[in-house]
Amino acid sequence: MISNQQKIAIIGGGISGLSAACYAAKAGYEVHIYEKNSTLGGRARQFSTSNGYTFDMGPSWYWMPDIIENFFQDFNKKSSDYYDLISLNPQFEIIFPDQSIHLPESFEDIFNLFESLExxxxxxxxxxxxxxERKYDIGMNNFVQKPSHSWFEFISLDVIVNAMKLDLLTNYRSYVASYFKHPYLQAIMEFPVIFLGASPKEIPALYSLMNYGGYKLGTWYPTGGFFSLIKAMESIALELGVKIHLNSTIEKIEVEDKKVKSLKVNDQFLSFDFVISSSDYNHTETLLETSFRNYSEEYWKSRTFAPSCLIFYLGINEIIPNLTHHTLFFEHDLDLHVDEIYKDSKWPTKPLFYACCPSKTDDNVAPKGHENLFLLMPIAIDIEDSEEIRLSYLDQMIERLEKKTGVKDLKSKIDYQRSYCINDFKLDYNAYGGNAYGLANTLNQTAVLKPSVKNRKVKNLIYTGQLTVPGPGVPPSIISGKIAANEIKI
Incomplete structure (x- = not known):
């Protein structure tokens, strides 16, 4: 335990902030979380409506269950102490131009599916x-656990022996094509890396570990929704004595003698021995005087960001047939959509999108006889965002849903509707450019080449979350919080 219990402030109550808080509290520090919104969870928040719907606002793919389980084990807990995991079968469905493919639950059935197509x-x-699996073991249990201060952290006999097998210099598209020729099999294998923030042509083949973490380890649903993970993390934090302050906006970080002196929170100055910021990295830096920032505005403009997205939360007043829990609408060209995100930076002309219908698995997220429908379309960051544009794309997605499900006039059956897009990401999370998924996991934005976990000019300021190591996603965010807490050195 720490003598004279020093105080730690965590800026932001998202997944990385909650993780950092738990690990810091376990180490014996007095920990305070300051969250600007009215609930914890960050992008993984949840909201309920007056007419009986409950929507997870962000993450919906529960992959890499072993990595999430590691968090609970660190506190002598199990995820099953807080929620049950339901294995989805099929894991998801992909709609192609001339057929749809269900990815089954068991690997034996996936084997047979692939064999039937090629x-x-x-x-x-x-x-x-x-x-x-080899990449997953090295990547998730070794590489991503490091704070990435120096490349020397990655020099070990195990890494040297396996370096060539990690395929860091091979692009993901070429790697997949070396195994499979059928375009639909290629699309199935490329799908997991799309949200890593670049075209499969730009992502290192190392990230085939995503296929193992998803397809082989399974696609799961936590009872109560993804927010059940947030509630579990909050419960552990509270048990460890973490103090949580909601509706608490950090307005300024005061520095003196190269250390954070205090935080200005809701017009009040509060002193801490150490600060971990899980809020948007760029935003955190704007709370500092320019001379104390790690990176300039030019630096952030030069980065390659993962997509933002347009989301619709819809309540449907009848059961929708022919729809699985997860459905990917891939009837159009993937490369066209990807190029319009990363190269042209414009709204897509022929968008792909994703539909999540958790009411197919969970009776508690919608009134009886109704469906809970979450639609997500990846888009470029920092493009024009208006209600008119949002609704025009809703019409396109609804039309394709009608074609898939056979439901006529689906729009007239909507009894709850809310959209979420670039302007909301900026408002709620201070997200740079309205990004939804952090920085792209390209080779030149990996490990040491990501924004530093340490402020190099302020001794007691640490960064965590999707814009630093190890990167975007729920399991990496949990790991990021642990890395940040381990950096506390008073």
Missing amino acids: KGAGKKLEKFMNEA
């Missing part, structure tokens, strides 16, 4: 997954 593809899938 002779010999089943055996190639086995080889692909064996390599992906």
Whole structure:
């Protein structure tokens, strides 16, 4: 335990902030979380409506369950102490121009599916997954656990022996194409990396570990929704003595003698021995005098960001047939949509989108006989965002849903509707450019090349979350919080 219990402030109550708070409190510090919104969770918040719907606002794919379980084990807990996990079967459905494909729950059935589409593809899938498992073990249990202050952290016999097998210099598209020729199999294997923030042509083949963490380890749903993870983390934090302050906006970080002297919170100055910021990295830096910032505005403009997104939360007053829990609408060209996100930076002309219908699995997220429908379309950051534009894309998505499900006039069956887009990400999370997923996981934005976890000019200021190591996603955010807490040195 720490003598004279020093005080730690956590800026932001999202996943990385909650994780950092738990680990810091376990180490014996007095920990305070300051969250600007009225609930914890950040992008993983949840809201309920007056007419009986409950919507998870962000994450909906529960992948890498072992990494999430590691968090609970660190506190002598199990996820099952807080929620049950339901294995989804099918894991998801992908809609292609001339057919739809269900990805089954068991790997044996996935093997048979691949074999049915391309002779010999089943055996190639086995080889692909064996390599992906090796990358997963090295990547998730070694690489991403490091604070990435220096490349020397990554020099070990294990890493040197396995360096060539990690395929860091091979792009993901070429790597997948070396295994599978059928375009639909290629699309199935490329899907997990789309939200890493770049075209599969730009993402290192190392990230085939995502396929293992998803397809092989399964796609799950936590009872009560993804927010059940947030509530579990909050419960552990409170048990450890963490003090949580909602509706608390950090307005300024005061520095003296190269250390944070105090935080200005809701017009009040509060002193702390150490500060961990899980709010948007760029935003945190704007709370500092320019001379104390790690990075300039030019630096952030030069970064490659993962997408923002347009989201619709819809309540439907009848059961929708022919729809799974997760459905990917891939009827249009992936590369066109990707280029319009990263190269042209404009609203997509022929968008792909994703539909999540958790009421297919969970009776508690919608009134009986109704459906809870979450629609998400990836878009470029910092483009024009208006209600008119949002609604025009809703019409397109609804039309494609009607075609898929056979439901006529689906729009007339909506009894709850809320949209969320770039302007909301900026308002609620101070997200740079309205980004939803942090920085792209390109090779030149990996590990040491990501924004530093330490402020190099302020001794007691640490950063955590999706804009620093190890990167975006729920499991990486949990790990990021642990890394940040381990950096506390008073």
